[in-house]
Amino acid sequence: xxxxxxxxxxxxxxxxxxxxxxxxxxxxxxxxxxxxxxxxxxxxxxxxxxxxxxxxxxxxxxxxxxxxxxxxxxxxxxxxxxxxxxxxxxxxxxxxxxxxxxxxxxxxxxxxxxxxxxxxxxxxxxxxxxxxxxxxxxxxxxxxxxxxxxxxxxxxxxxxxxxxxxxxxxxxxxxxxxxxxxxxxxxxxxxxxxxxxxxxxxxxxxxxxxxxxxxxxxxxxxxxxxxxxxxxxxxxxxxxxxxxxxxxxxxxxxxxxxxxxxxxxxxxxxxxxxxxxxxxxxxxxxxxxxxxxxxxxx
Amino acid sequence: xxxxxxxxxxxxxxxxxxxxxxxxxxxxxxxxxxxxxxxxxxxxxxxxxxxxxxxxxxxxxxxxxxxxxxxxxxxxxxxxxxxxxxxxxxxxxxxxxxxxxxxxxxxxxxxxxxxxxxxxxxxxxxxxxxxxxxxxxxxxxxxxxxxxxxxxxxxxxxxxxxxxxxxxxxxxxxxxxxxxxxxxxxxxxxxxxxxxxxxxxxxxxxxxxxxxxxxxxxxxxxxxxxxxxxxxxxxxxxxxxxxxxxxxxxxxxxxxxxxxxxxxxxx
Numbered sequence: 001x002x003x004x005x006x007x008x009x010x011x012x013x014x015x016x017x018x019x020x021x022x023x024x025x026x027x028x029x030x031x032x033x034x035x036x037x038x039x040x041x042x043x044x045x046x047x048x049x050x051x052x053x054x055x056x057x058x059x060x061x062x063x064x065x066x067x068x069x070x071x072x073x074x075x076x077x078x079x080x081x082x083x084x085x086x087x088x089x090x091x092x093x094x095x096x097x098x099x100x101x102x103x104x105x106x107x108x109x110x111x112x113x114x115x116x117x118x119x120x121x122x123x124x125x126x127x128x129x130x131x132x133x134x135x136x137x138x139x140x141x142x143x144x145x146x147x148x149x150x151x152x153x154x155x156x157x158x159x160x161x162x163x164x165x166x167x168x169x170x171x172x173x174x175x176x177x178x179x180x181x182x183x184x185x186x187x188x189x190x191x192x193x194x195x196x197x198x199x200x201x202x203x204x205x206x207x208x209x210x211x212x213x214x215x216x217x218x219x220x221x222x223x224x225x226x227x228x229x230x231x232x233x234x235x236x237x238x239x240x241x242x243x244x245x246x247x248x249x250x251x252x253x254x255x256x257x258x259x260x261x262x263x264x265x266x267x268x269x270x271x272x273x274x275x276x277x278x279x280x281x282x283x284x285x286x287x288x289x290x291x292x293x294x295x296x297x298x
Numbered sequence: 299x300x301x302x303x304x305x306x307x308x309x310x311x312x313x314x315x316x317x318x319x320x321x322x323x324x325x326x327x328x329x330x331x332x333x334x335x336x337x338x339x340x341x342x343x344x345x346x347x348x349x350x351x352x353x354x355x356x357x358x359x360x361x362x363x364x365x366x367x368x369x370x371x372x373x374x375x376x377x378x379x380x381x382x383x384x385x386x387x388x389x390x391x392x393x394x395x396x397x398x399x400x401x402x403x404x405x406x407x408x409x410x411x412x413x414x415x416x417x418x419x420x421x422x423x424x425x426x427x428x429x430x431x432x433x434x435x436x437x438x439x440x441x442x443x444x445x446x447x448x449x450x451x452x453x454x455x456x457x458x459x460x461x462x463x464x465x466x467x468x469x470x471x472x473x474x475x476x477x478x479x480x481x482x483x484x485x486x487x488x489x490x491x492x493x494x495x496x497x498x499x500x501x502x503x504x505x506x507x508x509x510x511x512x513x514x515x516x517x518x519x520x521x522x523x524x525x526x527x528x529x530x531x532x533x534x535x536x537x538x539x540x541x542x543x544x545x546x547x548x549x550x551x552x553x554x555x556x557x558x559x560x561x562x563x564x565x
Contacts (some may be wrong), residue, residue: 178356187406194364194400195468196393198386209410 025288034285040278044271049093055088060243065252068261078263080253084265086267089245094271096246099224104164105219111169113211116176117203121184127177134170142167146233164226172215179211213290220283224276231272247272301339301510303396305475308336308372308382310355310362329513332358334532335372340476345509347523347540349516349555354531356512357401359480363388364398365511376476394424397469402480403461407453413439413464414449438467442497458492460473466497470505478510483518495522516559520544530554531534 016160028034047054056076057063063083070078077086119130147161153159183189184207192202227247233239234248235255247268254264308331320328332529333355340346350356362369365381374381374393384392400406407416417438418431438448442463453461462482469477482498483491499522501507513519519526520540527537528551536549 175497187400188408189398192404194398196390196422208410
């Protein structure tokens with residue numbers, strides 16, 4: 001064989017294109033919506049985590065003489081019909097809301113990823129069976145489904161979490177499945193197979209890292225949905241049991257006194273709005289940073 | 299000495315319609331032949347070129363040899379051992395001896411893995427304990443002419459030529475005897491193409507590798523192949539030594555292909 005040039009490494013020493021490690025965070029903060037979203041989310045998370053420190057009163061303590069008081073320096077957001085400090089109850093309600101949202105979304109994410117990858121990478125018949133299950137569950141309206149389950153099992157925090165897991169998992173699984181389907185014929189997966197890699201290894205170390213980013217973004221946008229479901233069920237008296245505070249039950253307490261004392265409803269509604277806006281802004285901006293081409297899936 | 303790789307009357311078919319669909323449409327034969335009655339052999343240290351236009355079945359032939367698609371008829375023998383009909387789990391040993399390089403240099407690397415683990419991947423897959431994957435990664439990287447700084451790079455940080463070198467390093471990791479290279483020069487600048495071909499030539503001399511080079515690029519096969527086959531619609535229309543085919547093409551399709559190569563200085 002003839003070799004025209006003895007040199008075979010000329011271009012190999014070209015420098016590696018490097019990006020700074022936290023470039024995505026900078027990009028996120030440069031977007032005003034992203035910065036606002038991150039700020040609101042941090043506000044909610046910190047106030048919920050530090051609820052015991054920040055609360056001026058015990059959220060269960062009654063102050064009967066000061067029932068239905070308006071905002072004052074003593075009670076920042078006033079008191080409810082039993083004289084409990086609304087500000088302290090809002091902070092602790094945040095704990096409940098975030099607990100429900102994080103646990104149920106976290107479990108849904110893990111389950112959805114596992115089932116979705118199995119459906120996408122596994123044999124055709126498994127895909128068909130799993131898809132049938134996903135679509136059957138998704139056919140139920142969430143609130144109706146929740147009401148039915150609560151009627152049977154009884155209201156509790158755990159029931160809400162269970163219902164949310166059952167209704168959100170199929171959505172994650174479907175997205176994971178579709179992404180798996182589009183990835184599995186990519187050359188890097190074929191290359192892995194040609195090296196002898198088997199299904200488990202391909203799914204865990206090669207598909208998973210490429211699926212997780214879009215799903216985490218979806219999680220961020222789903223958190224306020226779950227918090228609203230919890231608040232809605234608690235408003236109907238089907239969520240957490242008193243005296244545990246929930247933004248939904250605070251709204252319900254205030255609802256009866258809305259003509260005389262609108263403070264309670266306002267105080268219960270504002271954190272819901274902040275949470276929804278915060279997580280939605282954050283999710284959308286993260287999506288723009290990580291994948292400008294990704295279409296909104298829902 | 300028998301040839302390293304022997305392919306005889308190989309046939310690969312793809313289903314074009316499902317059972318029910320075929321019945322409904324009244325198709326007797328819902329298949330398409332991607333590879334039809336193909337025979338060739340590859341000796342140790344030899345380079346065999348496989349030339350054809352897009353859709354001629356050359357990539358499918360390569361994938362059938364490494365077991366990514368199933369062959370329906372014929373035989374593929376590696377060191378005398380029959381490969382057609384082996385289960386996926388029985389293919390492991392074969393995949394240590396035959397490695398494949400895919401068309402797109404960057405897309406054939408796992409996007410979220412550093413070069414270090416890309417190259418060490420085969421050691422993990424085959425559970426090889428007696429070699430230190432990290433040291434092997436350094437050795438292989440050096441072998442393909444990249445410095446150690448590339449160990450920590452991600453695929454998207456590499457240029458096409460650098461990624462191709464990483465691909466070569468990964469293919470070499472288990473000391474294979476045969477490398478199937480699907481369009482090794484696709485998507486690279488002409489000067490980089492030359493570097494990669496020279497690299498592959500050097501490695502062949504040093505390690506005694508056999509290459510099966512799949513390409514539509516005639517100047518490339520002319521540069522590297524000892525023998526070549528022209529493939530058209532799933533069949534070999536002509537086989538011979540590279541000089542024979544370039545000097546005295548017999549089949550009209552070969553003539554057409556040769557005539558389609560742009561001249562460097564038309565004049």
